[in-house]
Structure formats: C-alpha cells, structure tokens
Amino acid sequence: MEQVVDLALPEYFERISAEATFQEQLSVIDMDNSRRSPVQVKNYPIRLKGYSLIFVLSGEITIGINYLSHTLKKNTVMQVYPDDIIEHTAYSADFKGYLIIHSAELKKEIMAMTSGIRLQQAGQLKKLHTRQELSEEESLRLRKQVELIKSYIPDKEHVYHSYVIKNQIINLFFDLDNCRWHRYGDGELGLSRSETLRQRFRELLMEECRMHREVTFYADKLCVTSDYLSKVVREYDGQSAAKWIINAVITEAKILLREPDKTINQIAIELNFPDQSTFVKFFKRNTGLSPLEYKKGEKTTNGVRI
Numbered sequence: 515m516e517q518v519v520d521l522a523l524p525e526y527f528e529r530i531s532a533e534a535t536f537q538e539q540l541s542v543i544d545m546d547n548s549r550r551s552p553v554q555v556k557n558y559p560i561r562l563k564g565y566s567l568i569f570v571l572s573g574e575i576t577i578g579i580n581y582l583s584h585t586l587k588k589n590t591v592m593q594v595y596p597d598d599i600i601e602h603t604a605y606s607a608d609f610k611g612y613l614i615i616h617s618a619e620l621k622k623e624i625m626a627m628t629s630g631i632r633l634q635q636a637g638q639l640k641k642l643h644t645r646q647e648l649s650e651e652e653s654l655r656l657r658k659q660v661e662l663i664k665s666y667i668p669d670k671e672h673v674y675h676s677y678v679i680k681n682q683i684i685n686l687f688f689d690l691d692n693c694r695w696h697r698y699g700d701g702e703l704g705l706s707r708s709e710t711l712r713q714r715f716r717e718l719l720m721e722e723c724r725m726h727r728e729v730t731f732y733a734d735k736l737c738v739t740s741d742y743l744s745k746v747v748r749e750y751d752g753q754s755a756a757k758w759i760i761n762a763v764i765t766e767a768k769i770l771l772r773e774p775d776k777t778i779n780q781i782a783i784e785l786n787f788p789d790q791s792t793f794v795k796f797f798k799r800n801t802g803l804s805p806l807e808y809k810k811g812e813k814t815t816n817g818v819r820i
Contacts, residue, residue, distance in 0.1 A: 534668040536679050539564075539617040542664040547573065547609040559601040559768045564617045566594035569660060571653075573609030577601075580716055581761045584645060589653040591690065593644040599720075599765055612660050616683070624683055639694050652693045659686040708746050711736060715747060715755070723762035725786045729755045764800050767793075771809045778805050 535541040568575065574587045578601040579594060586592055594600065596618055648656065663682045672678060718732055726732070732755065733740040744755040753761075763785060770781045782793035797805045 536667045537676075539620040540663075540667065540679070540683070541615050542660060542667065543613040543615070545575075545605075545609065545611045545613055547605040547607060559599055559765045559772075561597065561599050561769075562594075562615070563596055564615055565596060565621055566600075567612075567614040568592045568594065569612040569614065569656065571610045571612070571657065573606040573611075575606075575609055575611065576604045578603070580720060581758055581765060582716070586645070589648040589650065591646050591648065591656070595644075597720075599769075601765055601768075612657075612664075614660065614663070614686075620680075620683075624680060624687065627680065628684055628687075639691075639698055643694055643698055646690070646694055646697070648693060652689075656686065656689055656693075659689055708749065711738065711743070711746050712750055715743065715758075719758060719762050723759060724766055724784060727759055727763055727786075729759065732759070760800055764797065767797055767805065768808065771805055778809075781805065 568577070568586060568591065570586045570588055570590045572588050574585055576583060576585045577592075578584075579592075579598050581599070584592065659682065663679060663686065666672065666675070666679050666682060669675065714736055715732060718735055722731070722735075729740045729744060733743045736743060738746075740755070747753065747755045747758060767781060767785060770776055770784060778794065779790045782790045785793060787793035787796065794805055797803070797808070801808065803811070
C-alpha cells in the first residue's frame, strides 16, 4: 500500500528512548507495566521497518496485528514482521516482558551465517506459528539468551562486540526453532481450506482496503460467495468480514491522519470516499471522534509505543 507511514528503526528507537542499540539495527527493550500509567495505552497504528519479537514474562498484553487482536500471556512469544500493522496495545497491571527489535539487514546477515545449518522446515514452521507458548524450562532458557544479548549491546569495548552479539542472536533463534520443532514439527505444515481463505482475505485486505470497502469485492477476488466468506471469517474471532473491512479502513485512516501535512480531504480521496463529508461520518461513526479531533489528539501525544 502506498504512502503508509513507516517508522525506520533509528526513529523508533529514539521515540521510545531505547537504552542501547547495536548499530541502530538491534535493541532489547524492557516492558514493565509497573512503571507505566495508565495501563491502557493510546492507540498508535504503526508499521516498523524491522522485525519484532514479543516475549511475555508475566501478566498479559493485548495487541492488534494486521487488524487481528492477540492476547499473549506468560511464557508466550510472538513474531511481528516488517509489513505488519501494529495497534490497540494494552497491558495488565502485572505485565512484564521483552521487545526484541532487529532490522531486515541484520536478519539477512544472520540467515547467511546459518545457511545450511537451520532445519529445512524452520522458516515454514515460523510462518505458520508466529505465536508460540513455552514451557517454564523453555521460557527460562530464552530469558537467559535475551539477557545475554541485552548485556552485550552496550559493551562496545568488547573486542568481538559484533560477533558476540550476532552469535547470541543465532542462539536465540536456534532455541526458538527448537521449541517450535518439538511442539509442531511432527504435525501437518499445510493450512486447512478455511485457514487458507482467512489468510488470503487478510492479505488481500491489507492490499485493497484503501480502495474497496465491499465484502462482495473480496469474495469475488477469492472466488467464494459473500456469505461463505463472512461465515469462515466469523468462525475465527466472531467478527464479520464487513467488520474486518471497517477496522482495516479505520486503521489506514489513523495512519494517514498522523501525517501532519495531509488534509482531511486528501485522506478522503486516498481512501476512495466520494467526498470529505462521507469520510468524516464514516470515521466518527466507528471511532466516536471526527478525523480532525483524532488528528489534534495525535499532535498532543508525542511518541510511539508498542
């Protein structure tokens, strides 16, 4: 999708005041809700130019990724990809965890270093199971890996600084692959017809939601009836296909409203509304705020949080 507001990692690290980064390509961020107020965090739809790994140590976090809400509890990890839209983040009072962020460039380098070593199915398993529950033993081991990475990042005097960090990241990835393999490796790697349809619908929605808001458009593209698409989508999380489309359009609108130079009329045109008035009514009906009220609110809240 064109003109989406992306955040490069250096900019994101600056906004969240990351304590230390490795070559502006990697950071390990402590997430501790006991230091935060309020618990409910304002929505900031963002798309990072990098990979993220959320690791929950205690409590729970609810996060929206690509219009789908996920609640992650203790000893759960979740992978977030560079093209993913992140929003609707909320934390329980006792939430603690890590956010490990790294660049696509660093990922490519790590993949090159481990070429021919990683399990052949590791990548496919990771794609199928972006969210993964861990045993206490697995969680403790991964926590030690993350703490090691975190301790090495600021130690720039280490004569093997770059190599040590990259090797520790490889160890972390290998441990995650190992956990995933023992849990899912013997199962079917393919998706069911319903799961495939839901996945294709979400992918199509990310590509087309700025131009198309009708269920029939997506159903036709996916070669199914509107009723069948809505049924399959609703089976997953109780929301209709129409509601998914509305949520996607609202998210795109919020992303565009964060661009200071964009007018409401320009945004209405980019989102393929017939006129500004129709867009304003649509936005207010689904958020409780007018686009201008939302835009002004963004100006008074400086910063981005996950």
